[in-house]
Amino acid sequence: MSLQDFNPAYLTVEDRASIVIATVTQSSLCEEDNIEQFGVELNQAIERFGSNWLVLDLRYVTMMTSSAVGKLIGLHRHLHRREGKLSLCGVKGMIHSVLQRAKLIDYFHIESEVDEAADLLVQARNASEGSPIPPMQSMDAAVGLV
Numbered sequence: 001m002s003l004q005d006f007n008p009a010y011l012t013v014e015d016r017a018s019i020v021i022a023t024v025t026q027s028s029l030c031e032e033d034n035i036e037q038f039g040v041e042l043n044q045a046i047e048r049f050g051s052n053w054l055v056l057d058l059r060y061v062t063m064m065t066s067s068a069v070g071k072l073i074g075l076h077r078h079l080h081r082r083e084g085k086l087s088l089c090g091v092k093g094m095i096h097s098v099l100q101r102a103k104l105i106d107y108f109h110i111e112s113e114v115d116e117a118a119d120l121l122v123q124a125r126n127a128s129e130g131s132p133i134p135p136m137q138s139m140d141a142a143v144g145l146v
Contacts, residue, residue, distance in 0.1 A: 006048050008041040010034065013049070019121050020049045021114060023057040029068035039071040043078070052084020053125050055117040059090030064098055076108065085109065085124050087117040 006013070010029075011022045022045050029038055046054060054075070058064075076086045087109040091099065099105050111117040 010038045013045045019053045019118050020051045021055045028063040030065045035067045052082040053121045055087050057090045089117040
């Protein structure tokens with residue numbers, strides 16, 4: 001199956017500098033059948049794009065059961081074993097409460113916005129690949145004082 005044939009029901013997916021950005025389009029991840037499909041689609045997105053770096057945007061999700069949280073934990077572990085990383089964003093309201101009660105707020109890398117999460121993963125990927133991240137230029141150097 002090619003990328004053109006990949007039509008997920010629970011996600012929109014894009015590739016941004018070899019980082020997969022997946023936005024969950026369903027507001028509720030509660031029923032076992034859609035939890036299974038959700039997990040399958042997450043794994044397919046990673047495989048289809050050939051990336052171990054995933055931003056999962058949860059801004060539209062208002063309800064999530066422990067089964068869905070389990071899929072996120074499994075995905076996190078899967079990516080970690082492949083030397084990749086998962087970053088969540090758009091975590092608010094009930095979703096934030098669920099993760100907080102489960103003591104998973106510090107387990108996942110959580111950012112407010114997609115761009116922040118993608119930047120975090122680009123930096124992590126560059127560091128893991130040994131690519132130097134250019135240091136910030138000092139203000140003195142920028143204005144020619146050094």
